[in-house]
Amino acid sequence: MHKKMMFSFPDEVLEHVFSFIQSDKDRNSVSMVCKSWYEIERWCRRKVFVGNCYSVSPRMVIRRFPEFRSIELKGKPHFADFNLVPDGWGGYVFPWIAEMAGAFPWLEEIKLKRMVVTDESLELIAKSFKNFKVLVLSSCEGFSTDGLAAIAASCKNLKELDLRDCEVDDLSGHWLSHFPDTVSLVSLNISCLGSDEVSFSALERLVGRCTNLRTLRLNRAVPLDKIANILRRAPHLVEFGTGTYAADLRPDVYSDLAGAFSSCKELKSLSGFWDLVPAYLPAIYPACSKLTSLNLSYATIQSPDLIKLLSQCPNLQRLLVLDYIEDSGLEALASTCKDLQELRVFPSDPFGAEPNVSLTERGLVAVSSGCPKLQSVLYFCRRMSNEALVTIAKNCPNFTRFRLCIIEPRTADYLTLEPLDVGFGAIVQYCKDLQRLSLSGLLTDRVFEYIGTYAKKLEMLSVAFAGDSDLGLHHVLSGCESLRKLEIRDCPFGDKALLANAAKLDTMRSLWMSSCAVSFGACKLLGQKMPRLNVEVIDERGPPDSRPESCPVDKLYIYRTVAGPRFDMPPFVWTMEDDPSLQLS
Amino acid sequence: MEFQLGLALPTPNIIMGFDLNNHGLDHLKDIGGFSGKSKRSFEQAFGKFKQECKTKTLLLWSGQPNEEEDQKDQKKTTFSTIDENDAEEVDQVVGWPPIKTWRKKMFQQQHRVCRIENNRVAGKDNGRSIYVKVKMEGVAITRKVDLRLYHSYQTLTNSLITVFAKDKKCADDDYTRYILTYQDKEGDWLIAGDIPWQNFIRSVQRLKIVRNWS
Numbered sequence: 108m109h110k111k112m113m114f115s116f117p118d119e120v121l122e123h124v125f126s127f128i129q130s131d132k133d134r135n136s137v138s139m140v141c142k143s144w145y146e147i148e149r150w151c152r153r154k155v156f157v158g159n160c161y162s163v164s165p166r167m168v169i170r171r172f173p174e175f176r177s178i179e180l181k182g183k184p185h186f187a188d189f190n191l192v193p194d195g196w197g198g199y200v201f202p203w204i205a206e207m208a209g210a211f212p213w214l215e216e217i218k219l220k221r222m223v224v225t226d227e228s229l230e231l232i233a234k235s236f237k238n239f240k241v242l243v244l245s246s247c248e249g250f251s252t253d254g255l256a257a258i259a260a261s262c263k264n265l266k267e268l269d270l271r272d273c274e275v276d277d278l279s280g281h282w283l284s285h286f287p288d289t290v291s292l293v294s295l296n297i298s299c300l301g302s303d304e305v306s307f308s309a310l311e312r313l314v315g316r317c318t319n320l321r322t323l324r325l326n327r328a329v330p331l332d333k334i335a336n337i338l339r340r341a342p343h344l345v346e347f348g349t350g351t352y353a354a355d356l357r358p359d360v361y362s363d364l365a366g367a368f369s370s371c372k373e374l375k376s377l378s379g380f381w382d383l384v385p386a387y388l389p390a391i392y393p394a395c396s397k398l399t400s401l402n403l404s405y406a407t408i409q410s411p412d413l414i415k416l417l418s419q420c421p422n423l424q425r426l427l428v429l430d431y432i433e434d435s436g437l438e439a440l441a442s443t444c445k446d447l448q449e450l451r452v453f454p455s456d457p458f459g460a461e462p463n464v465s466l467t468e469r470g471l472v473a474v475s476s477g478c479p480k481l482q483s484v485l486y487f488c489r490r491m492s493n494e495a496l497v498t499i500a501k502n503c504p505n506f507t508r509f510r511l512c513i514i515e516p517r518t519a520d521y522l523t524l525e526p527l528d529v530g531f532g533a534i535v536q537y538c539k540d541l542q543r544l545s546l547s548g549l550l551t552d553r554v555f556e557y558i559g560t561y562a563k564k565l566e567m568l569s570v571a572f573a574g575d576s577d578l579g580l581h582h583v584l585s586g587c588e589s590l591r592k593l594e595i596r597d598c599p600f601g602d603k604a605l606l607a608n609a610a611k612l613d614t615m616r617s618l619w620m621s622s623c624a625v626s627f628g629a630c631k632l633l634g635q636k637m638p639r640l641n642v643e644v645i646d647e648r649g650p651p652d653s654r655p656e657s658c659p660v661d662k663l664y665i666y667r668t669v670a671g672p673r674f675d676m677p678p679f680v681w682t683m684e685d686d687p688s689l690q691l692s
Numbered sequence: 693m694e695f696q697l698g699l700a701l702p703t704p705n706i707i708m709g710f711d712l713n714n715h716g717l718d719h720l721k722d723i724g725g726f727s728g729k730s731k732r733s734f735e736q737a738f739g740k741f742k743q744e745c746k747t748k749t750l751l752l753w754s755g756q757p758n759e760e761e762d763q764k765d766q767k768k769t770t771f772s773t774i775d776e777n778d779a780e781e782v783d784q785v786v787g788w789p790p791i792k793t794w795r796k797k798m799f800q801q802q803h804r805v806c807r808i809e810n811n812r813v814a815g816k817d818n819g820r821s822i823y824v825k826v827k828m829e830g831v832a833i834t835r836k837v838d839l840r841l842y843h844s845y846q847t848l849t850n851s852l853i854t855v856f857a858k859d860k861k862c863a864d865d866d867y868t869r870y871i872l873t874y875q876d877k878e879g880d881w882l883i884a885g886d887i888p889w890q891n892f893i894r895s896v897q898r899l900k901i902v903r904n905w906s
């Protein structure tokens with residue numbers, strides 16, 4: 108029998124086929140089939156994703172992918188969100204912009220997360236990329252409205268400007284007026300801006316001339332009585348974030364608002380609602396039946412009003428809310444919103460010692476039972492039981508993200524006073540597709556044994572105030588095959604498990620350990636033996652070698668890299684040296 | 693996922709049995725691969741190490757609470773009640789609970805507004821919140837309610853009824869009546885509803901829902 112040999116397509120055909128492959132993972136796999144596929148793929152990759160900006164240098168990226176149009180970069184480790192990474196640690200985007208500005212002016216999209224972006228960087232973007240279309244800055248800092256003005260003025264083809272949870276130096280609300288008359292934004296998110304002097308007329312004019320506007324998220328400074336005018340100018344909005352949703356009750360303002368919301372027939376997502384006054388809530392009722400996403404996490408309204416609102420939203424898929432919703436509200440949610448996929452419940456009084464609302468494990472159990480499509484949960488509460496967690500796990504085997512934060516560290520099962528090992532064990536056992544998990548409460552090494560045994564698809568694990576010994580860490584590092592990101596704080600994990608599983612670190616994006624028990628000596632050893640890791644010791648107390656080697660370091664951040672050690676470190680960060688004489692051949 | 697620059701497919705634990713605890717490669721054979729077997733051998737070695745580790749623990753971590761001290765140290769490592777006279781809140785544990793910075797700022801704003809002196813909001817009365825404490829007879833939880841959210845007694849009582857309804861697990865039957873009372877600036881307890889709403893919210897210090905036995 109004659110077996111036909113592998114055919115070879117002309118490059119253009121392969122390129123065309125590859126153009127249908129968008130996911131990074133798939134693109135990476137494609138590039139590793141053979142040398143010619145590697146070559147073809149690298150010339151036609153249009154979107155580059157770099158999960159850790161220090162894992163590779165900008166020059167290397169440009170060399171390998173000479174024709175990309177879109178780049179996504181992430182900088183600081185996740186725990187930077189909670190102030191665990193000191194200011195000045197790094198994550199500067201400027202070197203990337205500078206390299207790209209020189210290399211190719213046809214860049215269209217830049218998406219950054221947890222990076223330091225300066226006005227200088229924004230001005231360079233504005234100057235260098237003539238066809239620039241999309242700027243998404245997520246949890247970034249270091250820039251002001253001056254930088255935004257430069258972007259607005261120069262990027263004539265700008266389509267998306269999305270500032271999510273950024274710390275922006277608000278110098279003036281006038282940057283909005285820098286947009287030229289011809290600009291046609293599709294998406295504008297300024298919700299994080301604090302300025303009280305947003306020019307409303309400039310905003311209205313901008314919205315009016317952007318006829319393709321589909322996403323508009325305003326900031327708190329925009330008062331309630333301005334919303335109707337803005338909405339009327341953008342009747343095709345799909346996603347809308349209000350400003351302050353409070354005012355003295357006036358019938359004319361109310362009916363104006365209600366009319367404006369009814370005229371937006373395509374609204375699917377609402378957010379904002381700062382200082383929400385319940386009397387004005389019914390104004391959004393006309394839009395509720397189509398809503399799939401609702402972010403009420405700034406609204407301090409109580410459960411009864413929430414229940415009334417949610418009963419109008421049967422198609423809700425995503426809900427962000429404060430714990431004012433209480434168990435009763437969640438029970439109502441479970442019976443009304445059968446399509447719910449994602450739920451996030453934030454604490455209204457996280458630093459109070461006593462509960463101020465009646466939100467317990469019961470609410471989450473109710474939602475898990477009533478919402479069969481539930482996949483993603485972030486839940487802050489003050490008590491939990493193994494029994495509840497087991498029930499939740501059995502109800503929702505489709506969980507992909509489960510993040511539970513019991514507010515008081517090391518809180519035991521409130522019914523049995525036992526650790527919550529069994530409960531979280533059930534979560535990893537039943538939820539076979541779990542990708543992200545955050546633990547809390549009283550936990551021993553046993554929970555890590557469960558995780559190592561069952562959580563085979565787990566990619567990200569967050570641990571705090573848990574475990575008894577290195578065995579816990581060893582279970583995770585040796586068992587979790589898909590683990591990419593591990594972040595640990597205040598756990599009694601030391602050198603042994605880390606050193607025994609050093610090779611594992613080459614297969615992960617990063618490991619963060621703070622207030623644990625890893626010694627400086629172990630860090631040095633890791634740095635020496637593992638040439639493809641950067642082992643960063645972050646210690647504001649002073650140089651680690653001014654203390655005995657056995658002394659634990661304050662914070663440790665280890666990540667794999669092909670770029671070698673970085674050179675933009677502040678004085679309180681030390682990268683452990685590679686030792687060429689001891690490397691593996 | 694970062695792109696791979698090499699052509700070889702990545703394998704987890706490329707270097708099987710690479711245990712830096714032994715500072716080198718000589719012990720590859722001794723350690724074996726990273727299968728269940730090695731886990732056992734790790735634990736065997738670990739058995740004696742565990743004690744070692746604990747001794748090291750005691751020597752090194754003077755800052756960390758030991759098992760026995762957990763109970764009393766627990767109080768230290770957790771956040772305290774908000775000292776209501778403080779202008780700023782004090783986080784006893786950095787970065788815990790894990791709430792993003794900008795969201796925390798929002799809480800701090802709200803709490804600054806509802807800083808309570810004598811149960812009544814002090815400071816900003818500029819149209820933003822007026823928080824007062826609400827206690828219901830027979831219910832443990834004291835709630836706080838923002839009076840600015842309501843424009844009449846009716847809306848206030850409706851909301852309070854619904855909120856507290858599920859709290860009272862006692863044997864009250866449906867015929868138990870409740871009255872809303874309030875403490876005014878002079879410290880007197882009065883039945884709510886007699887004075888115009890606007891005057892009421894300027895004067896109320898605290899609310900209490902009591903059973904009406906008459």
